[in-house]
Amino acid sequence: MSAAPQNIAILGAGLSGFAAARLAVQDGAKPVVLDSGDPQKLAPAKEKFERMGVDAVFGPEAETYSGAVDLVVQSPGIDLASPIVRQFKTKGISVIGEVEFAFRHVQRSSAVIAITGTNGKTTTTEMIDEIYDHTIMKCVATGNYGVPFCEAVLHGTAYDIFSLEVSSFQLEAIETFRPTVSIWLNFAPDHLDRYADVEEYFQAKRRIFDFQTENDLAVIKYEDREKIGEIAARVLTFSAYDSEADYTFDGSWICHEGKRIFDFSATKLRGTHNAENVMAAIAATTNVGEVEMESIVKALSGYQPPAHRCELVGEIDGHEFINDSKATNLHALESSLRGQVDPIVLIAGGKDKGLDFGEITDLVAEKVSQVILIGQMADRIAETWGKQVPCTIVETLPAAVEESLQVARPKQTILFSPGTSSFDMFGSYGERGDVFRNAVTKLSNENKPD
Numbered sequence: 001m002s003a004a005p006q007n008i009a010i011l012g013a014g015l016s017g018f019a020a021a022r023l024a025v026q027d028g029a030k031p032v033v034l035d036s037g038d039p040q041k042l043a044p045a046k047e048k049f050e051r052m053g054v055d056a057v058f059g060p061e062a063e064t065y066s067g068a069v070d071l072v073v074q075s076p077g078i079d080l081a082s083p084i085v086r087q088f089k090t091k092g093i094s095v096i097g098e099v100e101f102a103f104r105h106v107q108r109s110s111a112v113i114a115i116t117g118t119n120g121k122t123t124t125t126e127m128i129d130e131i132y133d134h135t136i137m138k139c140v141a142t143g144n145y146g147v148p149f150c151e152a153v154l155h156g157t158a159y160d161i162f163s164l165e166v167s168s169f170q171l172e173a174i175e176t177f178r179p180t181v182s183i184w185l186n187f188a189p190d191h192l193d194r195y196a197d198v199e200e201y202f203q204a205k206r207r208i209f210d211f212q213t214e215n216d217l218a219v220i221k222y223e224d225r226e227k228i229g230e231i232a233a234r235v236l237t238f239s240a241y242d243s244e245a246d247y248t249f250d251g252s253w254i255c256h257e258g259k260r261i262f263d264f265s266a267t268k269l270r271g272t273h274n275a276e277n278v279m280a281a282i283a284a285t286t287n288v289g290e291v292e293m294e295s296i297v298k299a300l301s302g303y304q305p306p307a308h309r310c311e312l313v314g315e316i317d318g319h320e321f322i323n324d325s326k327a328t329n330l331h332a333l334e335s336s337l338r339g340q341v342d343p344i345v346l347i348a349g350g351k352d353k354g355l356d357f358g359e360i361t362d363l364v365a366e367k368v369s370q371v372i373l374i375g376q377m378a379d380r381i382a383e384t385w386g387k388q389v390p391c392t393i394v395e396t397l398p399a400a401v402e403e404s405l406q407v408a409r410p411k412q413t414i415l416f417s418p419g420t421s422s423f424d425m426f427g428s429y430g431e432r433g434d435v436f437r438n439a440v441t442k443l444s445n446e447n448k449p450d
Helices: 015-026 043-051 060-064 083-089 098-103 121-133 149-153 198-209 222-228 272-285 293-301 330-338 357-367 378-385 397-407 429-446
Strands: 007-011 030-035 055-058 071-074 095-097 111-116 139-143 161-165 181-184 217-221 234-238 247-249 253-256 259-263 311-316 319-323 344-348 368-373 391-393 414-416
Touching (some): 007 015, 007 083, 015 030, 015 043, 015 098, 015 149, 055 060, 060 083, 071 098, 095 098, 111 121, 111 198, 121 139, 121 161, 121 272, 121 293, 149 161, 181 198, 181 272, 198 222, 217 272, 234 247, 234 272, 247 272, 253 272, 259 272, 259 293, 272 293, 272 330, 319 429, 330 357, 344 357, 357 378, 368 378, 368 397, 397 414, 397 429
Parallel strands (some): 007 030, 007 071, 030 055, 071 095, 111 161, 139 161, 181 217, 217 234, 319 414, 344 368, 344 414, 368 391
Antiparallel strands (some): 247 253, 253 259, 311 319
């Protein structure tokens, strides 16, 4: 395990902060945790840190800390431009992210498969973990999903593989982070409340390749390869839409260099975007540990996708109901629509975040026969799409489920993919997805023959 500086300031009192503090203590260092949040609300966290023997400074005092600091470890939720970070940068003290801090403790015998992208990260991270569970190798899902990376590496040689989901926030503050395999799933505008523009967001995510060498592998969406440009790692590409990629999709099978290798239709996954996630997972795992396709088939044939991400939640009279409540932005909705082969009934709408739904009007007209709309944006979306596809506005999500079944053509799929956030009607996209699932279950029970 690498040596750590003696005095470490850990910024953020969340899960990543706790994990980084434990790792620093294990190193024999003396960490202090700083968080500018409300000290009263953070009182339980302070007590927990104190039980660990770790000092914690919360509230405004955290932004003017005067103690000795050799290294700063930033939690991903903290903006590098915030005052709590600037106080150290102006003094020339090194600021690294929690992912970088954890990576410095990864054993050389272990491999890191790092997954980034605007959408699909969690699904791909989970699938890679599931695939290795069907081998003799020990893997852990970690990073932006699963346990914090610092928590995972605390166990030393316990894992052969780290399936690491990394966001742009986590990649901002890396200095040596070098994944064995980097996966770039896709890219679309997002997080513009944190970045000055789309290019800055893109460059933050592109840092995943910065420290790779020719001995490493980059698995890249074929359509993004030119914008990514030259990188040192060996490159494999995937695409559900371009036959020039190394991994392709014929509508049913995943193909490698033109040869069918995996029957996607036999899985519980839906949509060509999920076919691309599978391609990326196969490319990574067959190149780290030489996983056999037999293990991949066993793992993914029974794999249940994460809740609210193109999740099949029921079937009524031949109509599949797909829960994609996690589609909280236009790119996620667009990905879901592009994944449909035949026209569908779409349930969409939610909080008005100022999004321009007109950007995907032509795609909606191509993929959708009827739209059912809910939430704050219902009227605006109906006005935008209504000239090209029939739109109906209803008051509640259960009413949308009932209406969708009434208007659906025989065997048509009904997709719930809102395209925006849930906070106009629900506490989270998870709660929204649960309401959709429960409404489908209720309607299914009502439609069962006596």
